[in-house]
Amino acid sequence: MAKAQNLEMANSRQLHGLNAAAPSWTPQSYTALPQSSIQSWLHDRVNTPGNWERMSSVMPTCITRKSEAGPSSEAAPTDRVTVSSGIAHNAVAPSNLALPKRPHPWVATTAYRDLTGMKVPTWPLAAMYLPFRDLARDLIVPQHGVILIENAPFDIVKNEIVALLGRTAKIVQCPPRSCFHSVHVAYDRNTGKAHNIFVELDRDEDAQEVVRSFADYQAANGYSRRLRNRQIRVTAVGQRELMRAIFPRVRCCEFVGTVPYIIQAKEHESAFQGFLVEEELRSLLRFADKPGKTIFCKDSPQRPYEAMISLLAKYPWQSNDTYKLKERDMLFYYVEKLAQQLLGQIPDHQDGRFQTKLNAQLLTELVVVACSCRGFNSNQQAHLVALTNGFLKMQMRLPRLAFYAPFDCLAIHPRAQEVLVEV
Template sequence: MPYQPARSVNIAQHPSQQQAPHTPMSERNAVVPYSNSNGSLKTFFSVSGSAQSTSTMVMSPDPTPQHSTPSYLSSAPAATPLNHTEPRNYAPTTCGQPARQEPPPKFNLGLVPYQAENGAQDPFYDPGAANTFAAPKMASPLSLQQQQVFDYRSDKLKALTSTPSGYPSFRTAMAPEFFPFVEGSKQHKTVNHGVVKIRNIPFDTKRAEVIAFLGRNSKILNDSDEPVHIIMERVTSKTMDAYVEFCTLEDAMKAVERHHLNTMGGRVSRLGDRPVDVELSDQGCLMKDLFPLAVGIFWDGSRPEFKAQKPDQPWENFKGFISEEEMTMLVKHVEVPHRSPFSKDCPQRPYECLISTLKKFPWSYTDHITISQRRAVFKATCELLRLLARTIYKTDNHTHLNKQLYRRVASAAMGCHGFTPLMKDDIAWFAQMSDEEQQLGYGQPPYAFGWRHQYAMCLKPGMPPDVVEWYIALIRDQTLRDTMSRPLQDRNDIQERTRDTDPYWGHFWAELGHVMGPSFDKLTIAQVAHMEFSAVERILSRALAGH
């Protein structure tokens, strides 16, 4: 009976022993070669169970270094094919399988299945059964992901990109219903509300006292619209007259008539301990008192009408609605209050003056507002917010300077159409507003901190955020491609300057080509807006040239 090794141990025989008869079990010194799983013979197990090592083993029909005679027993090395020290089939092979000299098959990632050579075919392979149980064709994961992304898009973006290539034509991209950018200052609208003027008011008059004086039945504007304007001279901080805006002219006339009837009945109208005069006024008088240094114009309601330039009288020519010195002095009244005796008992007056300036400034006349003038207003706004926050932090219970006043100043600044998205983002950081509050309450675009070089352009009201992101991504990619097509020196200069700015808009600033300095500060907002929209049009025309 032949020896049966336990646990399916494979038995390999040397070619010289294939014709030899089986060794009977009675011979105690007989040895049985043991083959491990990879087909190599390393140990002979004796019947008694003792292991005996040997150096004469056979792995394959061809000689290998392990099967050949040791070097110390032979005078010359054995000849091998191609004069190599190792044969090509040196790798272990499965027992019983012939070793082939052919090279391995080519590394092919094609869809054609591997064809067996020499007509060999797997006997257990049934093409019919394979086709029967074949899985149905499914959409690739990438297409499923694209479909999910497309489903989450807004309807406007779907309509914009519903083309075979996914890109609209240049004409469609510039259409008003899709183009998401507008000139921010042009969104300011002037409305001729009814106005009542109160003369001879006490210098420490408060806003709440004026509202109470007119009565709760007076149809003045909402508090968010800041209907009360207590005029203050920005240079001397002296309190002047007060103006109150009503919803309509008829409402203002009723308020004035009621006070006149009280005066005729012997009840003098008083504000505090001082008799005051109440009269009907208009937006022109209000604007003239708010911007007293604006020469060379006359006010048609809340709209300025510019006079012709007089070369022989330059002091009569228009230079701006406000001056940088006015904004500087407005901040100085807060920083050094002991030098402003008129605002000693009314420390809130400079802040209220700033609110009235931001609300009533004619921002839509961009041809007459320079970059430096707007920067002066913004700088004063940030400084006053910082000073007010510090005062509130140091003083717990202050009658005039409180959190309500801080919210009023911040809200007026965020609603100012003359400020850029980046300026409003800075103000929101001062006021600790959330991103959701900025976008929903004040129409800020997503990632407003990345709008570094947009001095006139802003988000169109009501435009979905994903449409804005799509346009910005298109501009960013195209400007980056344009940079790579420039000469090496220019490309290196642009990439070096990119480190100091935000890459959200790509190299849009390089397309604009602004040169910072006094010449840029003298540009009007209208000129900057023309440059920005022209740059966007050029970039989109190149990006959508083939669509």
């Protein structure tokens, strides 16, 4: 039995391109099991009628471009975004909204007995207890406050930012209930240069409080606070600015908070083609492989990995009608490649000057954030954990049968009863 499981895991590793030497991603790099027709039936019969999480979330559904200047005006038209109200397909819940709790029959400890105790269950009843769910579809993204730190040293590390803000700053944990903080360094994936720093806090009020504390310091001392030998400037911004910094090359897309809305392309303008370009991800892999390739990366070799972590954390997984499985699989392919690369670099830098920057802690953060992404299925998450097994600083809690999950879009619910997965 153990030999059969090892053989199946080895075959799966070969199918997923772990041992492939191809420099770039191709659709054949990741081979997933065929998707069952149960997904569409499940969405129509189980998820849609309840629609518990989105009933009270009213958000814009249509964004169009209008010209400020009239047709007879000689002035150049200025683009402005107009939003029409409606119920969004992937709405964001307001922070002060108390959402009703949706019953999850597959979570109950008596789920198997309730399903099979009396008689052979009907198909609709069995579908209600199905432990495979489209987790991205049900995701509700909270709207956190954001501050922008400008003129920071390009080789700054996250721990210095956390220490600068102090213990009273309510920095968001990413993912929730973890030891990692939501600190994002704007990173040019083409040149390898780090720019400004974004920090997410629990609420907009918390962000304003941090900005006031820095302003009070400047008023009392006559100069702004320093980070190392640089004077920094701290301002409060929104999620839109953060999303624009992480996805700089997206076209014909406007962010309302963290929710993307596709805009119709104007004449002679490229239409929306996704949030990522493979060239950006290939550049991340190249900079991670050779940290000294540019002057900006030689003192901060961890930056490409942090850029991928920020990309995974802020990717709009909840808007699963705006990206394709091809883009998701391409992203997962490069996450794997970066994890493999970091696995090879950790032993080389254990006693070197990069031991605090290229270490198992960074690898753990990459894997934890990737496994918390609702867009990756259970098989992909288990595959990534198996790849880095033995190097992680914390234990990953995944379903026992996650490696054998048969669906490409659906994932095993984290709290589903294992007996339901087995049957």
